[in-house]
Amino acid sequence: MMENAKHTFDPDQYELPPKPAHKFRLNRRKFFAVVGSGLAVAFICKDVLSLAGEPAPQSAVPANQVGAWIHIGEDGTVSVYTGKVEVGQNIRTSLSQIVAEELHVSLQSINMIMGDTGLVPYDAGTFGSRSTPQMGTQLRKAAATAREALKEMAAKSWKTKPDLLQADQGNIIDPRTRNKISFGDLTKGQQLLLPIAEEVKVTPAADWLIAGKTVPKINGRSFITGKHKYVSDMKLPGMLYGKILRPPAYEAKLVDVDLTKAQAMTGVVVVRDGDFIGVAARDLRTADKALQVIHAKWETTRQPSTSEIFSYLLKNTTGGGGRNANNEKGNVEEGQAFADFKHTKTYHIHYIAHVPLEPRAALAQWAEGKLTVWTGTQRPFGVQEELSEVFNISKEKVRVIMPDTGSAYGGKHSGEAAIEAARLAQEAKKPVKLVWTRKEEFTWAYFRPAGVIEVSSGIKKDGTISAWKFNNYNSGASGLNTQYRISNQQIAYHPSDTPLKQGSYRGLASTANVFAREAHITDMARLLKMDQLEFRLLNTDDLRLKAVLEAAANAFGWNGNKKPAGRGYGISCGYEKGGYVATCAEVAVNSDKAVKVVRITQAFECGAIVHPLHLENQIMGSIVQGLGGALFEAIDFADGKILNASLSAYRVPRFGDMPKIDIVMLDRKDLPSAGAGEAAIIGVAPAVRNAILDASGVGLTTLPLVPDGVLSQRPA
Amino acid sequence: MTGKSVIVYFVNLLPDQNLTFMTLNINGVKQEVSAEPGTDLLSVLRNELDLTGSKYGCGEGACGACMVLINGKPAPSCITPATDAVGKEIITIEGLEKNGNLHPVQEAFLKADPFQCSYCASGIIMSSVALLRNNSTPSENEIITAMNRNICRCGTYLNIVKAIRLAAK
Numbered sequence: 115m116m117e118n119a120k121h122t123f124d125p126d127q128y129e130l131p132p133k134p135a136h137k138f139r140l141n142r143r144k145f146f147a148v149v150g151s152g153l154a155v156a157f158i159c160k161d162v163l164s165l166a167g168e169p170a171p172q173s174a175v176p177a178n179q180v181g182a183w184i185h186i187g188e189d190g191t192v193s194v195y196t197g198k199v200e201v202g203q204n205i206r207t208s209l210s211q212i213v214a215e216e217l218h219v220s221l222q223s224i225n226m227i228m229g230d231t232g233l234v235p236y237d238a239g240t241f242g243s244r245s246t247p248q249m250g251t252q253l254r255k256a257a258a259t260a261r262e263a264l265k266e267m268a269a270k271s272w273k274t275k276p277d278l279l280q281a282d283q284g285n286i287i288d289p290r291t292r293n294k295i296s297f298g299d300l301t302k303g304q305q306l307l308l309p310i311a312e313e314v315k316v317t318p319a320a321d322w323l324i325a326g327k328t329v330p331k332i333n334g335r336s337f338i339t340g341k342h343k344y345v346s347d348m349k350l351p352g353m354l355y356g357k358i359l360r361p362p363a364y365e366a367k368l369v370d371v372d373l374t375k376a377q378a379m380t381g382v383v384v385v386r387d388g389d390f391i392g393v394a395a396r397d398l399r400t401a402d403k404a405l406q407v408i409h410a411k412w413e414t415t416r417q418p419s420t421s422e423i424f425s426y427l428l429k430n431t432t433g434g435g436g437r438n439a440n441n442e443k444g445n446v447e448e449g450q451a452f453a454d455f456k457h458t459k460t461y462h463i464h465y466i467a468h469v470p471l472e473p474r475a476a477l478a479q480w481a482e483g484k485l486t487v488w489t490g491t492q493r494p495f496g497v498q499e500e501l502s503e504v505f506n507i508s509k510e511k512v513r514v515i516m517p518d519t520g521s522a523y524g525g526k527h528s529g530e531a532a533i534e535a536a537r538l539a540q541e542a543k544k545p546v547k548l549v550w551t552r553k554e555e556f557t558w559a560y561f562r563p564a565g566v567i568e569v570s571s572g573i574k575k576d577g578t579i580s581a582w583k584f585n586n587y588n589s590g591a592s593g594l595n596t597q598y599r600i601s602n603q604q605i606a607y608h609p610s611d612t613p614l615k616q617g618s619y620r621g622l623a624s625t626a627n628v629f630a631r632e633a634h635i636t637d638m639a640r641l642l643k644m645d646q647l648e649f650r651l652l653n654t655d656d657l658r659l660k661a662v663l664e665a666a667a668n669a670f671g672w673n674g675n676k677k678p679a680g681r682g683y684g685i686s687c688g689y690e691k692g693g694y695v696a697t698c699a700e701v702a703v704n705s706d707k708a709v710k711v712v713r714i715t716q717a718f719e720c721g722a723i724v725h726p727l728h729l730e731n732q733i734m735g736s737i738v739q740g741l742g743g744a745l746f747e748a749i750d751f752a753d754g755k756i757l758n759a760s761l762s763a764y765r766v767p768r769f770g771d772m773p774k775i776d777i778v779m780l781d782r783k784d785l786p787s788a789g790a791g792e793a794a795i796i797g798v799a800p801a802v803r804n805a806i807l808d809a810s811g812v813g814l815t816t817l818p819l820v821p822d823g824v825l826s827q828r829p830a
Numbered sequence: 831m832t833g834k835s836v837i838v839y840f841v842n843l844l845p846d847q848n849l850t851f852m853t854l855n856i857n858g859v860k861q862e863v864s865a866e867p868g869t870d871l872l873s874v875l876r877n878e879l880d881l882t883g884s885k886y887g888c889g890e891g892a893c894g895a896c897m898v899l900i901n902g903k904p905a906p907s908c909i910t911p912a913t914d915a916v917g918k919e920i921i922t923i924e925g926l927e928k929n930g931n932l933h934p935v936q937e938a939f940l941k942a943d944p945f946q947c948s949y950c951a952s953g954i955i956m957s958s959v960a961l962l963r964n965n966s967t968p969s970e971n972e973i974i975t976a977m978n979r980n981i982c983r984c985g986t987y988l989n990i991v992k993a994i995r996l997a998a999k
Contacts, residue, residue: 202947202984330943337948338939338955339932340883340923347882355877398877399866471887471895471949471983520885520949521984552888731946731986738985761892761981769977769987 152301156183190298197237199229200518216257218281229516239493243691243789319722319783328727346475354394356548363754366412375407419752430611449581449602453572461630464748472520473555478535479545490519497529524618556759562619565589567630590623632686632800662696665717670698682809686800692788693720697797701805713774721785740798857925872907883923894980897953904960923952938997944989
């Protein structure tokens with residue numbers, strides 16, 4: 115059975131680091147000099163080898179290698195060092211829960227040190243829903259290793275067996291003798307560095323006391339009092355404010371520039387380096403003014419616009435296509451020949467923006483040839499590498515620190531603001547802070563790709579899918595494969611030359627691929643006059659997928675409810691990054707063809723739940739962001755300019771856009787916990803599309819579905 | 831950018847002459863500030879007074895991250911000229927806590943824990959405080975209407991509504 119079938123995490127091209135990862139060596143003496151004496155459990159294979167006195171292999175740590183360590187200080191403080199970062203997914207809280215659970219300490223005694231390249235081991239970045247399954251699993255083992263080591267230390271001094279002892283609230287106790295010693299007393303004067311014990315016994319989810327529960331958000335109070343310092347809030351003594359002169363369009367070349375007026379301004383630093391022009395001043399107002407008096411002449415070129423993007427992408431394929439570019443099974447032509455019904459459709463997906471509410475920001479400081487940059491990024495080590503390359507200095511001289519940031523959604527992999535701030539700070543010889551404006555964030559960051567997806571299928575009268583041909587142009591490879599039982603398939607991803615910079619997104623290409631697939635599946639069910647849910651259940655063997663489908667349908671009242679006039683129901687399902695999701699939507703289409711999403715019911719399963727409320731927030735947030743992309747979000751552009759680069763022009767979901775949302779969370783304590791920030795988004799667009807079809811007979815094929823809120827197409 | 835064509839200019843001339851001096855009443859404290867005519871209140875709060883709880887999100891009053899109370903009414907400080915706030919009572923997120931005690935609305939948000947990245951939190955809490963001052967038992971529709979100027983891009987709107995309902999109790 116497929117109950118525990120492992121679906122490979124297909125990394126998208128944007129999830130793979132541009133280069134093989136770093137070398138990382140842990141020097142024991144240096145390590146304890148930094149963190150203080152005590153007990154530490156580290157997990158990086160190379161470190162472990164070097165600890166054992168064996169030569170470490172020369173090859174770099176693999177890209178998917180996660181590193182971290184847990185340190186128990188002489189005062190009993192538990193510090194966790196990880197390269198993962200907090201972007202709002204509340205991973206700081208859930209990783210703390212996992213460590214607290216295994217060490218049997220209170221949540222408050224855990225100090226998470228995250229995303230600081232000067233303090234934490236290398237980590238490729240916080241993306242791909244990997245923090246929970248990979249970092250969480252490793253930290254769980256590391257904490258359990260530490261716990262067992264502490265028990266052994268206590269057992270030695272009490273001349274008893276470790277198995278007879280227990281960890282309890284930061285102490286090791288002997289329940290029979292009532293002996294008790296604190297972690298701090300055990301680690302005092304020690305410099306004990308242990309490798310992770312792979313076979314260590316960890317607490318089963320069914321026995322969790324701290325993990326698996328809704329606990330208060332770590333540092334919650336600092337966020338609701340406005341005290342948390344995001345990078346855009348930070349200040350250093352003598353700091354200047356930076357601004358960058360932006361070209362009027364993509365690919366614009368600087369022809370001529372007059373800097374004299376800006377140079378003549380009080381306390382203004384002006385930097386020109388090739389086409390890079392930036393200013394820094396004591397206050398933002400002066401920096402703005404300096405920018406305004408710079409007269410630059412740019413040469414621009416004709417570039418594709420929104421109206422021609424889909425034909426452009428089809429015409430400009432670049433070949434290649436990553437790991438899972440082409441999947442072929444059986445014979446699609448034969449499958450089509452045997453089909454009773456055939457269905458062919460082309461789906462179009464527009465570029466959309468992440469719109470993190472905190473735009474890119476960086477604060478850079480140079481001192482003694484070393485560069486420190488505070489910036490909001492999902493890849494502190496990636497930004498460290500970018501800075502090292504741009505400024506031609508070794509990575510050891512670059513420290514990137516990532517304070518918990520104002521969200522990312524896959525949109526903050528890159529280090530543009532960090533580079534710009536560092537360039538200005540280098541010349542100003544003072545710290546420089548640069549905060550992008552909303553327009554800059556809309557224009558100079560990157561987008562979820564636009565794409566064209568062609569699907570043709572063959573179906574037999576008994577409900578068997580006999581052929582599945584799926585060609586994706588430029589949307590990306592995540593979620594490309596079908597979850598259905600189809601003997602003849604031909605699936606391919608064709609990257610194209612993109613006029614707009616594109617990159618990662620929440621759920622990546624799944625938002626496009628699952629839309630096309632699940633829209634098509636519902637169309638096929640209609641051709642057979644079969645229920646959308648029944649058709650899906652008939653064609654899948656995956657029990658986890660069936661479980662979410664049935665849970666969503668039951669909570670929604672798929673079979674029992676009588677639909678009011680003008681209403682339609684839609685359903686979709688899929689899996690991504692280890693999370694399984696099924697979404698039901700009810701949509702109203704009124705006589706004016708206005709479309710309103712009435713309710714969404716979503717069932718989600720990602721193994722054992724670590725924090726129920728924070729999981730609910732992840733799912734709800736995904737549904738809401740998914741609604742934006744489903745209904746109205748789209749980037750409009752022409753000739754290298756973004757035409758709707760503001761929050762008044764680019765519509766994102768608001769309070770008033772909320773349908774009724776019902777979330778069903780399936781807690782599978784028997785399965786390892788997976789990430790939850792991505793899979794929950796993928797079902798929304800197809801479920802809404804399928805509900806519009808059910809209500810109106812119109813099978814929409816373009817995302818966003820109803821940018822003006824009104825159904826313009828007629829039933830086919 | 832490490833090419834040879836680097837040109838750097840340091841210039842120091844006379845101080846800026848074009849400043850307006852004003853007194854703002856912020857969180858019950860009179861603050862003397864200088865700003866150019868037309869400077870928005872958010873810039874004054876964040877850059878002059880280091881009150882960074884109010885956030886920049888859009889610069890056009892479209893997202894609510896910069897929301898403050900001016901004479902009890904919610905106002906997006908990024909499009910409010912600082913001079914317009916002279917003689918009025920300005921409350922920012924930093925002014926809600928009294929003697930280390932959270933405002934009841936903050937207490938409710940801490941308990942309900944609806945935020946993810948929390949960048950919108952200050953603005954949402956300020957809008958909620960304004961709403962509940964005028965209407966201690968708002969209906970769902972009244973909450974949605976009052977809060978529609980605030981964007982939470984993490985999208986946990988319905989749990990934010992729950993927090994407001996909890997605060998209303």
